[in-house]
Amino acid sequence: xxxxxxxxxxxxxxxxxxxxxxxxxxxxxxxxxxxxxxxxxxxxxxxxxxxxxxxxxxxxxxxxxxxxxxxxxxxxxxxxxxxxxxxxxxxxxxx
Numbered sequence: 001x002x003x004x005x006x007x008x009x010x011x012x013x014x015x016x017x018x019x020x021x022x023x024x025x026x027x028x029x030x031x032x033x034x035x036x037x038x039x040x041x042x043x044x045x046x047x048x049x050x051x052x053x054x055x056x057x058x059x060x061x062x063x064x065x066x067x068x069x070x071x072x073x074x075x076x077x078x079x080x081x082x083x084x085x086x087x088x089x090x091x092x093x094x095x
Contacts (some may be wrong), residue, residue: 015068016078022057029055053083 027042034040037055041048067073
């Protein structure tokens with residue numbers, strides 16, 4: 001299977017957008033714009049479990065975030081893989 005042109009860039013953009021959202025949403029909680037995750041999810045018109053998973057991206061190691069920002073994330077690293085609850089396995093590149 002040959003990926004569509006730009007598919008890797010779209011995947012990277014999805015990762016970056018999710019990380020950015022997680023950071024922004026955490027700020028909303030810290031600043032009191034939302035009382036808790038349920039309130040935040042309601043304000044964003046999203047489901048609380050999804051918001052919780054995106055907020056979890058704030059726990060990614062800085063070297064992983066830096067690799068994503070620099071476009072140097074390991075092959076196969078995807079937002080789905082990272083967000084899959086309890087199933088993220090650090091690629092060998094980061095061990």
